[in-house]
Amino acid sequence: SQTIHQWPATLVQPVGSPLSLECTVEGTSNPNLYWYRQAAGRGLQLLFYSIGIDQISSEVPQNLSASRPQDRQFILSSKKLLLSDSGFYLCASTGTSGNTIYFGEGSWLTVV
Amino acid sequence: DAKTTQPPSMDCAEGRAANLPCNHSTISGNEYVYWYRQIHSQGPQYIIHGLKNNETNEMASLIITEDRKSSTLILPHATLRDTAVYYCIVSPMEYGNKLVFGAGTILRVKS
DSSP: OOEEEEEOSEEEEOTTOOEEEEEEEESOSSOOEEEEEEOTTSOEEEEEEEEETTEEEESSOSSEEEEEEETTEEEEEESSOOGGGOEEEEEEEEOTTSSOEEEOOOEEEEEO | OOOOBOOSEEEEETTSOEEEEEEOTTOOTTEEEEEEEEOTTSOOEEEEEESSSOEEOSSOEEEEOTTSSEEEEEETTOOGGGOEEEEEEEEESSTTOOOOOOOOEEEEEEO
């Protein structure tokens, strides 16, 4: 079965500091990968979408970026965090069937 | 924008069936109906999906109307652990579709 590893689970960062959240997927090959964000009390917002290595689509303008250096590795980054970047970040991956998406356990980011 | 409409909240007695409705009147022929749920502070959990036929798995049943404009997720015997936000999503069938989440329905199962 597929497993999505996401870390760190929680992070407290000062405004202006960099960010790196990492996600790896096991149990499937050539998945589509996604980064979602959920602000406190809000719904899930799709941030980035990747269909393959070095193939990234950004869904909303922001000061975040994503990279996919390997087939099953997806990284979310920022050079300078803003207070508004606080939230719950979720990595997701398509499964072996292709048309169902599974989520990791998420990373809580608090920018102070 | 989400293409579905769900009630903001519902209550259900423990042990009874929970029936969660979803309207998707603009659904296209190639779009599946997906259901996910999110328990507080966790990632969304896949429940079930379907195209036009009713579906059942170990977690729930999905009833899709014949015109496909609405559906109902049924949890046959709700437990306190089923308390969560339930999301109904429509999305194309092609590989790697992007899920657009709406506000969902907060289901509260009460003892």
